[in-house]
Amino acid sequence: MDMQNMGSNVESVESADTSQYVVFTLGEEEYALDIHRVVEIVTPTAITRVPKAPNYIKGVINLRGEIIPVMGLRERFNLPLIEQTEDTRIIIFKVDEASIGGIVDSVAEVISLSKEAIEGLSNFSNDLSMDFIYGVGKIEQRIITLLNIDKLVSSAKNEG
Template identity: 40%
Template sequence: MVNNISAGADSGTDAEVLSFTLGKEEYGISIQKVQEIRGYDTVTRIANAPEYVKGVINLRGIIVPVVDMRIKFNLGTPTYDEFTVVVILNIGHRVIGMVVDSVSDVVTLGAEQIKPAPDMGSVVDTDFLLGLGTIGDRMLILLDIDRFMSSDEIGLISKMAA
């Protein structure tokens, strides 16, 4: 599976990335995976779901599982305020919600701005990292959101939503 961010890095073309924050770090995912961005609203809890699965929402007739990335990445107790958003993703013909602290902007990264992720201890398993994007003094941790959301652990979400 070729992700648009890595394709941009390999082919010399620009990659558009949605940047968002979790705790003090800034992350990025391919904008092509984003369906919409919504304010955080109450979710319906699902019994026996992992803690990071906040529950489900009804999005115009589609039941969408919602994953709180702060809980998943063990970034402390999440607080929900006016900046908290749910990024609605369309991954592999599935719709999934991802709770983040805030959305920053959409940035365009050239191939020269995308560096390989260092192999070191990280909150995020390096299997899910595409690299690091640099924009001036900003650094974005580029997530392979397809791989992350379809991993064995998170992949249970699609079964719950079915």
């Protein structure tokens, strides 16, 4: 670790010890995805249902000619459903070479977290839902759940 630069270059967008995350909300909770995985953030558009899909797969959208499956993250995390609002967004992210959308209540901001600000979840339970989470980010008085999007999507594929 380069101790000389620590703290002196707060303006830097990203360094070896810092990563950027897109923060979004589901209810009162804040979650984050690695910004490198996020392709774009769009307002909800017409979603075409897919027969026999699991309940959290809302369907597919046509985004500039690309057909993208959309997952309801509230359903995926077994949270109560709510009506969409003007803040509702679909975050399009890449898993392998595929684009997948996730419906979130709102997108809050982009944050930078140092490795020291991220705590793993090894102390928590073996609950299957914890499998989607690789840690929590601590920033000021907030705790933001960091999602492992690969595991979230691969577990959805395995269930479906």
